[in-house]
Amino acid sequence: MAWNGTVTCSECYQTGHNKAGCSRRKERYEKALAIPKGEREWQQTRLIENYENSKKRRSTRKCTYCSESGHNRRKCVPLINHIAYVVRQQKAFRAAFLEHVHSVGLHAGSLVQRSGYSANQQRSVPFVVTAIHWDNVDITTCGPHGLVRLIEVCPLTDLGGIRGDRSHQTFTLKSPDTWRTGPQWPIPEGRYQENSYSVDVIGPAFTPAEPPQGWLEGSGRIKEYFNDRHSWQWPTKDNDTYYSCNWWDVEENQEIKESS
Ligand SMILES: [Zn+2]
Numbered sequence: 001m002a003w004n005g006t007v008t009c010s011e012c013y014q015t016g017h018n019k020a021g022c023s024r025r026k027e028r029y030e031k032a033l034a035i036p037k038g039e040r041e042w043q044q045t046r047l048i049e050n051y052e053n054s055k056k057r058r059s060t061r062k063c064t065y066c067s068e069s070g071h072n073r074r075k076c077v078p079l080i081n082h083i084a085y086v087v088r089q090q091k092a093f094r095a096a097f098l099e100h101v102h103s104v105g106l107h108a109g110s111l112v113q114r115s116g117y118s119a120n121q122q123r124s125v126p127f128v129v130t131a132i133h134w135d136n137v138d139i140t141t142c143g144p145h146g147l148v149r150l151i152e153v154c155p156l157t158d159l160g161g162i163r164g165d166r167s168h169q170t171f172t173l174k175s176p177d178t179w180r181t182g183p184q185w186p187i188p189e190g191r192y193q194e195n196s197y198s199v200d201v202i203g204p205a206f207t208p209a210e211p212p213q214g215w216l217e218g219s220g221r222i223k224e225y226f227n228d229r230h231s232w233q234w235p236t237k238d239n240d241t242y243y244s245c246n247w248w249d250v251e252e253n254q255e256i257k258e259s260s
C-alpha cells in the first residue's frame with residue numbers, strides 16, 4: 001500500500017487492486033490449470049499452488065471482531081450493533097454538551113478563569129478562548145474519564161504579543177450534575193482532567209458556539225475505539241461492568257442489550 005492509500009498490483013502493476021484480485025493472474029492460473037498435470041512447467045505448478053492456497057486462506061479467514069468465519073468486520077452484525085449502541089450515546093452526550101456550552105456562553109472569544117482547586121495562583125489570570133476542540137468531545141474518551149481538555153486558550157496578557165509568541169494552553173469544563181451519565185461515567189473524584197484543568201466562563205459570548213457540520217450526528221472516534229475490542233468483551237450481564245460502554249443513559253440501551 002502506498003502512502004496515499006492506493007494499492008498497486010504486484011502482478012500487472014496497475015493500481016486499485018492487489019494480486020489476489022488481479023484478473024490477469026486469474027487468467028494465468030486458469031491457463032495453467034488447463035494444461036495436463038505432467039506437462040506443466042514448474043512455475044505453472046507453483047502458480048496453481050499459491051493461487052489455491054490463498055483462495056483457501058481467504059475463505060477461512062475469521063472476522064477480527066467476533067472470530068466467526070465467512071464475513072469481515074465491515075459485515076459483522078454484532079460489531080454493527082455494538083457501534084450503533086455507542087453512537088446513540090454519543091449523540092445524546094454531544095447534544096447535552098452543546099446545550100451546556102450554550103448555557104455557560106463558551107465560545108471562541110469568551111473569557112475563562114481556572115477553577116477546580118482552591119487558592120491557585122493562576123486563578124486570577126483570565127484567558128481568552130481561541131478554539132474549542134470539538135473532536136475531543138467524544139464519548140469513547142470522555143465516557144471513561146469525564147470531560148477531557150478541549151478549550152484552547154491564550155492568557156489575556158499575551159494577546160498583544162506577536163503571533164506565535166502566544167502561549168496556548170488547553171482546559172476543560174466540569175460535567176454538570178444534571179447530565180444523564182451512565183454507570184460507567186466516573187464519579188467526580190475520578191475525573192482527573194476536570195479536576196485539574198477545568199475553567200469557569202467569566203465573560204460569556206453573545207452568539208452560541210456552533211460545532212462543525214455533522215458533529216451532532218457524528219460517529220466520532222467510535223469505530224477506532226472498537227478496533228481494540230472484541231465481541232467477547234461486550235457485557236452480557238448487568239454486573240459485567242469491566243468492559244461496559246454504558247457511559248450515557250439513553251432509553252434504548254436496555255432494548256439493544258437484549259437483542260444483541
Ligand atoms: Zn493486477
Ligand SMILES: [Zn+2]
Binds near residue numbers: 064066068071072
Ligand atoms: Zn464478526
